[in-house]
Amino acid sequence: xxxxxxxxxxxASIGQLCGNGQLRETISERRNRQGNDVPFWYLSPELxxxxxxxxxxVEAVVAEDQTAINWLRxxxxxxxxxxxxxxxxxxxxxxxxxxSSPFKGYKCFSLNQFTMNSNQSHKITINFKQENKKIxxxxxxxxxxxxxxxxxxxxxxxxxxxxxCTTCAVKIVSGTIDQSQGIGLSKQMQSKGYGLLCxxxxxxxxxxxxxxxxxxxxxxxxxxxxxxxxxxxNPFDI
Ligand code: FES
Numbered sequence: 001x002x003x004x005x006x007x008x009x010x011x012a013s014i015g016q017l018c019g020n021g022q023l024r025e026t027i028s029e030r031r032n033r034q035g036n037d038v039p040f041w042y043l044s045p046e047l048x049x050x051x052x053x054x055x056x057x058v059e060a061v062v063a064e065d066q067t068a069i070n071w072l073r074x075x076x077x078x079x080x081x082x083x084x085x086x087x088x089x090x091x092x093x094x095x096x097x098x099x100s101s102p103f104k105g106y107k108c109f110s111l112n113q114f115t116m117n118s119n120q121s122h123k124i125t126i127n128f129k130q131e132n133k134k135i136x137x138x139x140x141x142x143x144x145x146x147x148x149x150x151x152x153x154x155x156x157x158x159x160x161x162x163x164x165c166t167t168c169a170v171k172i173v174s175g176t177i178d179q180s181q182g183i184g185l186s187k188q189m190q191s192k193g194y195g196l197l198c199x200x201x202x203x204x205x206x207x208x209x210x211x212x213x214x215x216x217x218x219x220x221x222x223x224x225x226x227x228x229x230x231x232x233x234n235p236f237d238i
Pocket of ligand 1: 198
């Protein structure tokens, strides 16, 4: 054991960071490129307990490099803080990669804030274009639309589950959804009838149509990205 030293830490609800396998790829790619000594570790809920971090029902990424942690936060959401860890303990006990498949029963961070308003439910139809099918379910008032469909056997597109990436973007064909929890779509895009399923709550009947992720991303950011001079390479190295 060595002395404890401060590290940057990204903390999020269980499944928010590793839910779609992208974090596993990121860590594994980084180790392949820079070696196993790269100061970048995933802490599962079990490891968080073993490292005596007094947080429950969360997972975390620990790194020496603040840029790497900030970049992950942009991608997955969560909260950044500084905590002290024993470097030797991290090296010996935290080398496992995050799980490759999503946790079952995953609950999005912001879902904890959601409230059920009544016994009322709303008919929500999703025109799932990528799968060429239409699915209709009655979603309880105030419930997460994405989570309700998942719990009833229909997995819809998602990635960050935190309203940041636009993978789950939909066009609102008719009706309304509550998007007040989201930050990932500009007011302008919302007024054009786009929404994000991962943060959408049912507040009335609605028909929604899935979109290509790039389509919405382009509409929202294309004009800005077009004017930026790109620098080739991994974001961690920039
Ligand atoms: S899954 Fe990323 S914005 Fe919804």
